[in-house]
Amino acid sequence: MPVPCIRHATPDDEDxxxxxDRETWSTAHAVTPPPRQPYEPFFRPRSGPRDHLVAELDGRLVGYIRLGFPTELASNAHVRQIRGLAVSEEARGKGVGRALLRAAVEDARRQGARRITLRVLGHNTTARKLYESEGFVVEGVQPEEFHLDGVYVDDVLMGRPL
Structure with a gap:
C-alpha cells in the first residue's frame, strides 16, 4: 500500500x-451547510494555507486536516484544535486520515502547543475510533447539540496532551 505524502498546503491547492471539500461533505461530520456551488473559496482570512496539511497519494490530493486555535484568547494560546479533516472516498482505509492526524499532532507540538483538541459528532464512530486510537479521550459531551437530517446529534469534545 502506498504511503501518503503529507505536506503543508500552498495557495495552489485552493481548487x-x-x-x-464539496465531494466529501456529509452530515456524518459536517454541521454547516454544504459548500456552495459552483465554487466557494476554501481558504479564508482566519484559515489559510499555513493552517492546513494535505495528503497526496500518487501525486493526487486526497485529504486535508485544518489546525487552528480554539479561541483568540492569549490565555488559550497553548492549545491547538483540529478544525476539519477530510479524506477522499477512494483514499479511505489507506492510512491517510491517520497520517494527517499524526502530522497535525507533530505540527502542533512544533508550534509549542501543550494540548490538542477537537470536536466530533457523536454518530461519527469511524472518526471517534481513529481519534481514540491516537490517544484522544472524551473530555465532554454536549447532548443533542445539533439537529441534522431530522435527528439530534451529540457534540463530543476530545483532547490529548502533547
Whole structure:
C-alpha cells in the first residue's frame, strides 16, 4: 500500500481542496451547510494555507486536516484544535486520515502547543475510533447539540496532551 505524502498546503491547492471539500461533505461530520456551488473559496482570512496539511497519494490530493486555535484568547494560546479533516472516498482505509492526524499532532507540538483538541459528532464512530486510537479521550459531551437530517446529534469534545 502506498504511503501518503503529507505536506503543508500552498495557495495552489485552493481548487483541489475546494473540490475535495464539496465531494466529501456529509452530515456524518459536517454541521454547516454544504459548500456552495459552483465554487466557494476554501481558504479564508482566519484559515489559510499555513493552517492546513494535505495528503497526496500518487501525486493526487486526497485529504486535508485544518489546525487552528480554539479561541483568540492569549490565555488559550497553548492549545491547538483540529478544525476539519477530510479524506477522499477512494483514499479511505489507506492510512491517510491517520497520517494527517499524526502530522497535525507533530505540527502542533512544533508550534509549542501543550494540548490538542477537537470536536466530533457523536454518530461519527469511524472518526471517534481513529481519534481514540491516537490517544484522544472524551473530555465532554454536549447532548443533542445539533439537529441534522431530522435527528439530534451529540457534540463530543476530545483532547490529548502533547
Amino acid at each position: 483541489g481542496l475546494g473540490r475535495l
